[in-house]
Amino acid sequence: QVQLVESGGGLVQAGGSLRLSCAASGLTLSMYAMGWFRQAPGKEREFQAVISRGGTRTSYVDSVKGRFTISRDNAKNTVYLQMTSLKPEDEAVYYCAADPIYDPRRWGAGNDMDYWGKGTLVTVSS
Numbered sequence: 001q002v003q004l005v006e007s008g009g010g011l012v013q014a015g016g017s018l019r020l021s022c023a024a025s026g027l028t029l030s031m032y033a034m035g036w037f038r039q040a041p042g043k044e045r046e047f048q049a050v051i052s053r054g055g056t057r058t059s060y061v062d063s064v065k066g067r068f069t070i071s072r073d074n075a076k077n078t079v080y081l082q083m084t085s086l087k088p089e090d091e092a093v094y095y096c097a098a099d100p101i102y103d104p105r106r107w108g109a110g111n112d113m114d115y116w117g118k119g120t121l122v123t124v125s126s
Contacts, residue, residue, distance in 0.1 A: 002026035002115050004096050009120030012086055016124075020081040022096030022117060030054070033102035034072055034079040037110055038092035038122075045095070047110045049081065052102040059104035064090075088126045093119040 008020040022034065035050035049060045049070040058070055069082040079096055097113035099106075107113075 002098075004098060004115055004117035006094060006096055006117045006120035009094060009122045011123045011125060014086060014088055014124055014126050016086050017082070017084045018086065018122060020083065020094055020096075020120060020122075022079040022081075024077045024079070024098065027098065027115070029072070029077045029079075029098075030074040032098040032100055032114070033107070034070075035097050035099070035107050035113070036068075036070060036079075036081045037095045037097060038090075039095070039119075040089075040092040043092075045110060046092075047108045048094075050102065050104060050107040051079065057102060059107070061108070083122070086122075086124045088124045091122060091124045093121050095119045 003025045005023045036048040037045050039045040051058050051070045055072050067085045072079045096117045098115040099113040
């Protein structure tokens with residue numbers, strides 16, 4: 001049974017940083033591109049970042065470029081999202097996802113990734 005479990009969310013002041021983790025089990029992480037999405041209250045789920053299987057390629061939504069960094073440690077079956085310079089508009093539930101294909105346009109649509117986590121809440125106070 002495949003599980004993706006996010007952690008690291010919490011309350012942070014605007015301008016602060018958080019690192020989210022996504023621990024994967026039941027799959028061979030190196031066979032999957034991994035990505036992060038978020039969903040704010042009343043809004044649709046939105047793609048944030050994706051990283052290729054080997055970690056050599058990444059892609060980000062424009063609003064987080066330069067502030068968020070996605071990385072992975074296949075040996076630890078874990079993917080990370082380092083978030084800096086957080087803004088109140090970054091407040092959302094953050095989800096990780098796994099899919100065999102690294103195609104930023106497909107991830108940008110975000111409709112049919114193979115596996116999803118249940119999310120971790122990030123709250124940003126102004």
